[in-house]
Amino acid sequence: MHMSDGLLNAPVSVAFLVIAAAGVGFALIKARADLDDRTAPMAGLVATFIFAVQMINFPILPGASGHLLGGALAAILVGPYVGALCVTIVLVVQALLFADGGLTALGANVTNMALIGTATGFFVALALRKLAERGKGGLAAVAFVSAFVNTVVAATGFIVEYAIGGVGGVEIGKVALLMWGLHALIGIGEGLITAVTVTSVASIRPDLVYLLRGNKKPLEVRS
C-alpha cells in the first residue's frame, strides 16, 4: 500500500508530512512508558518481522496481490505507540533503501499504515480484549478481526487523501470501490498472518503480548 510520489498534489503531500511528523512525535513521547529492558528488544524484532513479511506479496485475484501492513499485529504485541513506531521505521527504511514508497508521499504512507492502521487495529483489539483473554481461539479471532479492520481503514486513508488532493481527477467513487474491494480481500490475508503470528508468540511467551498484559488469570471463570 505504498504510494509513489505524484499521486497527491504538493500541498496535500506536505500537509500529511506534517500530520505524520506530529503523530510519530506523539508516539515517541508515549512509547517510553511501554519500553523496558524486556519489551525494547521485542519491539525491534516486531519491526523486523513486519519488514520481512511485507516483502511477501500474496495473490488475491488474477493480476493483483496484497501484503501485510502490520498495524494490528504491532499494536497487539507491543502496544499502539511502540507499534506505530515499528511500522514507521519499516516504511522509512523501505523508502530510503529500497525506493519502495515515494519520499514526498512518505507522510501519507506513514499516516495510513503506521498511524491510522495501528490505531485502528489497537482500538478494535482493545474493544475485544475480553474475548482475547479467553484462550487461543479468542485471541486468534481478535487478531484476525482487528487486522482486517486495520487494512480496510488504512485503505480508506488513501481514498480520503485522494479526495482532498488527488492528481488526475478520477471520480472518487471509482477509487473507493477498487480500494475497498481489493483491501477487503487483502484484509483476510492480513487477518490470517496476524492471527498466526500473535497466537504463536502467545503460546511461547504470553508475557510479551501487550494486549494480554495484566491478565493474571488466563482461564478466567465466566459468570
Next chain:
Amino acid sequence: MKKFFIGFAVVSLLIAGVLSYFASGSPDGLDKTVEDTGIAEHAQEHPFSGSTFADYALGGDDKFTGLAGVLGVVVVLAVSVGLFWLLRKKSDVK
C-alpha cells in the same frame, strides 16, 4: 528469553531471505487501483530508483532479492532495537 528473540530474528531472516523469492509479482491493492483508474500515469519516478538496492534487488537484478531482504532485516533490526533501547525506561532492578 534470548532463545525466543533469536528464534524470532531467524524467522524474519528466512522470510526476507528465502520466502521472498516466492512472493507474487502482481501489483498490490493500491497499485492495482491507481493502474486501473489511470492515476498511475501521474506517478513520479522514485528519486532513489537507480540506487543499489532499489526494488529489493541488487543493481536491478532480482536474483538477489533474498540478499536485499537480509540486508533490510539487518538494517531494520539495528535501527529499531537501537531506537527502542534508547527510549526505554531504565530499570533499577538488578
